[in-house]
Amino acid sequence: MLGAETVELTSGWFLENAWLVGLIPVIGFAIIIAFGKKLPMKGAEVGLASMAVTLVIAVGGAIQWMQRTDAADGAGKEAGGLLQAFGRVLPQATEGEAKPFIDPVVTTWVWWQNSGLEFGIGSSIDGLAILLIALVAFISLLVQVFSVDYVRGDRRYTHFFAAITLFSGGMLIMLMAENMVQLILGWEIMGLCSFMLIGHWWEEDANSRAALKAFFTVRVGDVGLLVGTAIIFFGANQWAVDNLDSNGFNIAAIQAWALSGEANTQFLLWGAVALFIAAIGKSGQFPLHTWLPDAMAGPTPVSSLLHSSTMVVAGVFLVARVYPVFWEGFNIGTGGLSFIAIIGAITIVIAALLAFVQDDIKKVLAYSTVSQLGYMMLGLGTGAWLPAVFHIFTHAFFKCALFLCAGSVSHSGSHHSFDMKKDMGGLRKKMPITFTAWIVSTLALTGVFPFAGFWSKDEIIDNVGANSYTFLMWVGLGGAVLTAMYMTRATYLTFFGEPRGAAAGEHGGHDDAHAEEHEMEHVSVGAPEPRSLGAAANAHVDDHGAGHGDDHGGGHDGGHGDDHAGPHESGPLILIPIVILAFFALFAGFANPTPLASRFGEGVELMKTYVEPRATPVVAKEFLAAGGPGESASLVEFVVVPSAESGGEGGEEGAKKSGCGFDAPESGTVCFFPSVSHAEPKFTKILLSLGVVAIGYAVAIAFCIAFYGRRNKHLVGLTERHKVLRGGFLFLKNKYYLDALYENVIVHAVAHPIAKFANWINQNVLDATVNAVGIGTRKTGEWVYDNIDQKIVDGAVNGSGRAASEAGHALQPTQSGKIGQYGALLFGAATVGAIVLVLVNVS
């Protein structure tokens, strides 16, 4: 039927046992918590080992996934007799060949089962999952290596490693989720760990407030996740049960349902809205982005991990994972102006503008992350799925590198300060390696030609334009200009110009003479300058952790030992991760260099080949929601339908608006991914975006030299003199008054009356009830004591005792001790018994 062709897929140990990547960090967490303090490296080695093992499994899985894809594609293309010898059933090579859908490798255990509804916990590995799993494992390992030195001496060193390991574990559990429930599990583990890590130095009030803010803001979005999952479940369940023998929690079933053409549009629309609200909260999109900059209160490695590969990417991943729901719900395929694209575009611009007025280097990077996440959402919202996912991949490297550079600067260059204006400047000669890595990562972030960001961000912008969202394309380009400008500002303030504050060797505004003494540490702590929160806490911790001894200097890899001598380069444990990440920031873009594809063939587009799911209809046969214990369940029978409508790769020219995501698949077949279109790279567009970035750089450099360097009189203080500019400055400085809106308006208007009402209820209703119940209980108790306990129960006990005693006394005379009397009684009784017996028998 249907001219279906069968492709058998290879699998492998790593793919089938990918669930280990979720389990290992969790076990590592437990070991660190239980035994960490007794271990020689205080638990850090367990965290590092668990991440290293995870990375090995992830890389193995990635390689096997590529082999699996190659095998399927090769079978489709070559139809070689050699493969047939291995027992493969090969499809005939067809014209305009549709690449077969590569189904995920699913390994699950039944987690929960009730009245026919069953879902598992385990792993479901496809290109997207394995790409991000490998990415998270890699970044986590490097960040942990960095942390070994950076967090050394912290009083909660062990807990830090425990939390950061579990944090990565939560992300990995989410990435390999086969059903929505496991996705929520990983999502929530991450939320909890982010709370623990942001509030790592909770002694500072501001830090614990930031942790709470992050937690609660994300919780607002989490409501959307729960509601969206419920909506999708009720929408998809019946269809999934009928067609795929699955249920409405299964992600693959949800994807197929959304693209089946039989899905209820209301369910799709509201499910997509609710799920996107979750993504807004987690990925710091426009109205709920305010928690991200505050999350800088955590230690720098946390910021780095949180902003590159985990946590904030979770929202983007959610959208990418159940993409068909958004595709259909928001009509992305037919060019609808989607909620996602609008939010993404707004986020790009507002976050980039906010980055201009931050003095804290980490906050600049935080807003930069928000802005880049906006690009990803913009891409997803306009059908540019692949560039968005690719941007997750490249962004992770250069953003992680930038944060680690900031950490390195504060660790060794500015004495734990993150304030660019007060404590930095001119560090490029003192910290050459950090500076080089920073520049490479900055160029990658801003999308300069050979660096990673160019390949991904320009692809997003290009595809947005190609999908006829012209205005949003210009927004993207504008964002690229802003990115170049604020990064120039940050770079200039940190590495160029005159050294200021701590970068000039001053510590907390005191003389160098002080710095030579050990009491300096106390002075530094008590320094009157307002420092950034993280820095203050850092110094605080340093004071406690380092103690007073000279002997600790040697153990710091040259970090703290000569810390007081002024800025210097960081130690190897800090530099090695930075250099590795900078290397990837330079070259990661070549994983999918679309503009080169026309010259070198599509083979260079690794992401397109291996990560993007194929929009090919598949015959829906057995769909095993959950295999047996540890069984790897096959998702569908490996059947592809190389029909003409499968579109996607096949019909390059024009007739793209057909196939999965546009037409309902033929009955009996299902699609798992819409056939997204890919923009043809054009030289003019590349030049346009590069030119725009160059303009941004030129303007920003000129401005920086004029403003910060030469102190141009016309420019300095302009924001104080010029009314409009001052208004704009204050508007930005106050973060669009969104925090004020949330805290003063929403919290006051909504939460305070609720709190007051709750208080009133508490005092008058609940307390009254409690009191009444208490009094009533006491009265009842007293009555029970008086009447039932004392009279009935005690009476019964005493009565039975007394009765026994009286009976004993009454019978005492019979025990006379006289044998004759005993005998008389015995025989008398026997006689009586005999008489009774005779009477009974006779009558």
Add this chain to the structure above:
Amino acid sequence: MLAVNFLLLAAALFAIGVYGVIARRNAVMVLMSIELILNAVSLNLVAFSLMTGAIDGQVFALYVIAIAAAEVGVGLAMVLMIYRNRKTIALDELSEMKG
């Protein structure tokens, strides 16, 4: 008729035994009275055995005789011990077990 004679004899013996147990003060006499009671019972068993023709009753009688011998042995030993301790075997004076 024959059986009735046996039973009457046994009843008389039993009554004499009961009287002896209750009325006598001497412990040895009481033990002898108990023997009378037991023999009355044995006589009954043999008489019924004779009436019904079943041998069981006579076998039981033999058992009763054997056990009665053991019982008298134990009883006399106790009496002997009591005499050694108290120089008397008058049961009236042995009222330590009085309740």
